[in-house]
């Protein structure tokens with residue numbers, strides 16, 4: 159065990175930790191024994207007619223009249239299909255709300271195939287994201303994404319997807335360090351982002367500590383962040399990548415006289431369980447499920463090991479231009495144990511949480527990352543940096559438009575139910 163300078167005797171700590179390990183053990187069994195807890199949601203059946211229906215003078219494909227059957231379709235099993243005639247709803251030129259970090263075309267990405275892949279679930283069709291339908295559904299509501307930089311991408315993708323149909327002057331954007339708000343005025347709707355990379359509090363939330371060894375998470379503290387989540391109609395959470403430093407997680411709970419010194423180093427999945435349980439308790443005691451919908455986006459895979467997809471001579475995700483087609487592919491960047499923690503915690507909540515399970519479908523998309531078409535410290539990579547993908551390629555974040563648009567297509571499908 160790591161440094162412990164708190165006042166609690168070690169034996170109690172050991173008991174607490176053992177209790178949590180026991181808890182983990184039962185949680186991992188949980189998902190196997192209960193199918194219902196995941197609330198697997200279906201999507202429109204493939205056989206649905208493509209009739210057009212008239213909604214306020216506009217034609218919509220009949221797949222908006224979803225014909226759902228939970229036993230027929232899981233959105234996270236399927237394949238990517240190339241379709242050159244797809245027209246992305248935005249580009250990094252048409253949507254000025256994209257961070258330069260993920261605006262790959264602006265940053266020099268030349269190949270464009272990565273924008274033309276559609277996710278095709280095995281047993282049904284994923285409805286296209288219709289921005290007008292979405293905005294109508296959000297009328298008078300607040301939608302908030304909460305989490306890390308990948309969640310911020312999902313938020314920006316969502317903003318850009320609806321932005322195309324909102325005229326100039328009918329929208330506003332206020333960016334803040336922690337909380338950002340996009341407003342669609344005619345719809346009295348907001349699409350917000352709140353930065354909380356661990357969901358629970360940590361010493362690296364606002365002033366980011368570059369050295370993971372200095373980071374300490376406070377697994378039982380969430381109120382500072384969560385007060386911003388009250389009265390939101392649709393909450394979409396995530397947290398994963400910040401836990402994955404490869405080190406044990408310096409974890410603090412309870413209140414100790416000697417403050418940050420009283421941490422314990424825990425295995426990451428143990429600390430993650432404690433943090434997620436705090437989040438789950440907050441949701442269960444503060445969210446009224448008849449007013450608020452809660453979603454959780456699963457881990458977004460990083461692609462740092464080309465050997466995972468049989469490209470022994472590759473350098474991370476650099477120069478990849480096609481998705482993986484092997485259906486059984488699962489890379490080393492997605493930790494199954496962390497996934498089972500999410501499943502276990504969410505499965506035991508009182509408030510129903512819909513899991514947007516993006517991991518498998520994103521695992522295939524080694525071609526979708528920003529790679530060298532990104533910025534570092536606010537500056538687009540220089541030619542020298544671009545020539546050194548081993549050190550500078552970003553294989554965690556995604557180009558936009560790109561893969562997170564599909565995450566939002568899934569969110570959209572659930573919201574339109």
Ligand SMILES: *[C@@H]1O[C@H](CO)[C@@H](O)[C@H](O)[C@H]1NC(C)=O
Nearest residue numbers: 239240241242243244245276
């Ligand atoms: C490709 O996209 C176009 C335009 O959205 C669509 O009409 C067509 O059905 C798609 N093709 C396939 C094979 O899905």
Ligand SMILES: *[C@@H]1O[C@H](CO)[C@@H](O)[C@H](O)[C@H]1NC(C)=O
Nearest residue numbers: 464465467468469470471472
């Ligand atoms: C990797 O590079 C080595 C040496 O250049 C070559 O012999 C080998 O065939 C390459 N492997 C693949 C999978 O391309």
Ligand SMILES: *[C@@H]1O[C@H](CO)[C@@H](O)[C@H](O)[C@H]1NC(C)=O
Nearest residue numbers: 472473476477478479545547
């Ligand atoms: C990257 O791909 C391009 C096009 O396939 C190729 O010309 C180039 O040599 C590749 N670069 C590296 C460093 O492998």
Ligand SMILES: *[C@@H]1O[C@H](CO)[C@@H](O)[C@H](O)[C@H]1NC(C)=O
Nearest residue numbers: 196234497500501513515518
């Ligand atoms: C997400 O899907 C994967 C399979 O693609 C599954 O193993 C995992 O348990 C799912 N996660 C959750 C939290 O439901």
